[in-house]
Amino acid sequence: MKRILPFSKFFLPAAILSIALIAAGLIGYVVKGGFNLGVDFQAGLIQQVQFAPTAFGVSYNGLGNASISIDRNRIDIIISGAGVEGATYSFAYASYGTMDALTSALSAINGIQVRSNVPGNVSSQWIIQSAQGNPQLGSEPYVVHYLSPNAAPIAIEDVRTALLPLGTVSVQVLGRPEERRFMIRMEDSEIEGSGIAAEQIIASLERSFGAGEVAVTKSDYVGSRFSKHLTDQAGLLMGLTLLLILVYASIRFKPKFAFGAVIAIAHDALIMVAFIVWSRMEFNTTTIAAILTILGYSINDTIVIFDRIRETTKLFPDDSFEHTLNRALSDCLGRTVITTVTTMLAVLSLFIFTTGSMKDFALALMIGMVSGVYSTLFIASGFVNFWDKQARKRNKKKPAGGSVPAPTQA
Numbered sequence: 001m002k003r004i005l006p007f008s009k010f011f012l013p014a015a016i017l018s019i020a021l022i023a024a025g026l027i028g029y030v031v032k033g034g035f036n037l038g039v040d041f042q043a044g045l046i047q048q049v050q051f052a053p054t055a056f057g058v059s060y061n062g063l064g065n066a067s068i069s070i071d072r073n074r075i076d077i078i079i080s081g082a083g084v085e086g087a088t089y090s091f092a093y094a095s096y097g098t099m100d101a102l103t104s105a106l107s108a109i110n111g112i113q114v115r116s117n118v119p120g121n122v123s124s125q126w127i128i129q130s131a132q133g134n135p136q137l138g139s140e141p142y143v144v145h146y147l148s149p150n151a152a153p154i155a156i157e158d159v160r161t162a163l164l165p166l167g168t169v170s171v172q173v174l175g176r177p178e179e180r181r182f183m184i185r186m187e188d189s190e191i192e193g194s195g196i197a198a199e200q201i202i203a204s205l206e207r208s209f210g211a212g213e214v215a216v217t218k219s220d221y222v223g224s225r226f227s228k229h230l231t232d233q234a235g236l237l238m239g240l241t242l243l244l245i246l247v248y249a250s251i252r253f254k255p256k257f258a259f260g261a262v263i264a265i266a267h268d269a270l271i272m273v274a275f276i277v278w279s280r281m282e283f284n285t286t287t288i289a290a291i292l293t294i295l296g297y298s299i300n301d302t303i304v305i306f307d308r309i310r311e312t313t314k315l316f317p318d319d320s321f322e323h324t325l326n327r328a329l330s331d332c333l334g335r336t337v338i339t340t341v342t343t344m345l346a347v348l349s350l351f352i353f354t355t356g357s358m359k360d361f362a363l364a365l366m367i368g369m370v371s372g373v374y375s376t377l378f379i380a381s382g383f384v385n386f387w388d389k390q391a392r393k394r395n396k397k398k399p400a401g402g403s404v405p406a407p408t409q410a
Contacts, residue, residue, distance in 0.1 A: 007329045008322045011382030018267055018379060025274020035276065035283035044187040047198060047219045049205065050147070051154050051180040052128050054117045054212035056103050057141030062111020067134040068142055070127065075102070075144075077109055078134065093124040099146075115141060117212070122146065128215055145215040153177035154209075159184075162208035166201065175355060181217070234288050241292065242266060245299055253306055256387035261302045264380035265295045271371040272364060286357045287364060294368030297343075301336060301376045308332050309384075321388045325381055333377075340373050 029035075060066040064081030074092040089109055096102040100120025107114045126146040135142055156173055159182055163169040166186070174181040184201060198219050205214045242262055249258035272291050276283055309328040316324060344366060351362035 002330065004323075004326050005330045005333070007326050007377060007381065008385060010378055011385060014374070014378035015382055018271070018375075021274055022267070022270045025270060025277055028274065028277040032277060032280070036280045037283050044185060045198060045201075045219075045221045046183065046185045047201060048174060048181065048183050048217045049202070050128060050145070050182075050215045050217050051205075051209060051213055052145040052147040052151075052215050053210075055099060055122070055127060055144045055146040056114050056116040056118070057143050058106065058137055059113045059115075059139055059141045060111050060137035061113070061139060066111065066137040068137055069134045070129055070144065072129045075106070075127070077106065077112065077137075079109075079111075093127065096124055098122065099124055112137075113141075118146065122148075128217075143212060143215075145212075147180065149178070151178065151180065154180050154182075156182065158208070159205070162205050163201065166204055169201075237288070237292070238269065241295055245295075249299075249303070249306075252303070253310070256384050256391075257306050260380040260383040260387070261299060261306070263383050264302050264375040265298050267375045267379050268294055268298045268368060268371045271375075272368050275367050276364070281360050281364065282357070284357065286361050290361050290364035290368065293365060294372055297369060298372035298375060301339075301372055302380050305329065305332050305336075305376050305381065306384075309381075322385055325385055329377055329381060336373055336376070340369055344369055 058068060062079070062084075064079055064084035067078045069076040069078065073094070074090055076091075077089040078087075079089075080086040091102060091105050093102070096105055098120055099116060099118050099122045102124045103114045103116050103120075106112055126148055128145045128147055156171055160169070160171050163171065163184065168187065170185040172183045172185075174183050186201075198216075198221075202214050202216060206212070242265065245265060246258055246262045249261040253261075269291055272294060275281075276287060281287065305328065308331055309325060312324050312328040312331070313319075313321075316327065319327070347362050347365045347369070351359055351366065354362065
């Protein structure tokens with residue numbers, strides 16, 4: 001006979017622990033000044049830069065239009081337009097191993113001029129991948145940057161010092177120190193008050209670190225109207241999710257189960273919020289996606305448990321409701337653990353082998369999945385047990401002459 005674990009003994013301690021964690025999250029929200037808002041929710045400018053010297057500049061004065069595409073393996077020159085025959089010239093770094101070989105091959109294209117800034121024996125493998133799509137080439141040279149694997153890291157304090165003349169600027173390290181990548185964020189109020197453009201941020205950095213030493217890998221701007229609309233939409237989406245789950249659970253189960261399910265997923269959302277606040281993870285659309293994913297995962301687990309409770313009640317009608325809960329939770333424990341662990345293996349792979357927002361997404365999922373299993377076993381079930389106890393107490397207090405209440409069924 002399968003052992004029945006006494007889950008009900010831990011309902012109260014679990015509720016106290018959850019209240020403490022949620023309270024810590026609310027305190028952290030106040031102490032730390034709210035979320036670390038991403039550019040989606042905070043009007044302003046955000047730039048990702050990498051400190052890397054100039055390898056060479058490319059310009060074009062031929063017929064038609066020319067654009068350049070740079071990825072981690074090659075450089076492409078695309079020529080198109082009226083009066084010319086469209087062509088794409090590809091230069092793989094494996095075939096042109098040095099800057100001298102690469103720039104010579106580029107210069108062989110009619111209309112292309114290349115001005116090199118580095119010794120010819122520098123490896124072309126060190127060229128930094130562009131994040132600007134396919135920029136058009138013209139008389140003004142397009143700058144291509146490179147970074148040696150032996151380059152010394154740059155301290156974040158030096159970057160902040162360089163940007164001090166621009167006002168309140170947030171600086172964050174991205175990736176490994178030797179990659180010399182930083183995220184720079186300015187609020188909309190700072191930009192509107194001083195007329196500072198993205199180019200002026202780069203100019204301030206180049207005054208401190210040298211001309212041509214800064215590569216822009218990403219640049220975004222979000223207006224205040226859009227950010228407010230997105231914030232309102234996110235709040236509406238969360239509220240609508242809870243309402244729909246309450247309606248669904250009310251139709252499928254009795255009200256005590258419906259409210260238990262909603263309390264469980266609200267608990268998971270608040271635990272996620274507490275983690276995001278204290279870890280200072282960037283709160284953006286990816287974070288919202290992670291929270292909604294966890295809510296869906298948690299409610300699925302909760303519905304499976306509630307179905308087992310209902311079935312167990314029918315199979316053992318003479319058992320107390322608390323014993324029925326323990327039996328149902330014990331029966332589902334193995335399935336719950338195996339499902340969660342196998343899912344977390346895939347999420348762990350994302351966390352290990354990705355970077356940036358995807359890594360944060362995976363981390364949030366792992367925390368949320370643990371919270372989802374915990375809330376299903378102890379919060380949702382604990383609330384249902386509490387509801388049942390209160391209902392029985394009210395029935396016992398009814399006058400003796402009244403009708404005898406029927407036993408509570410799941």
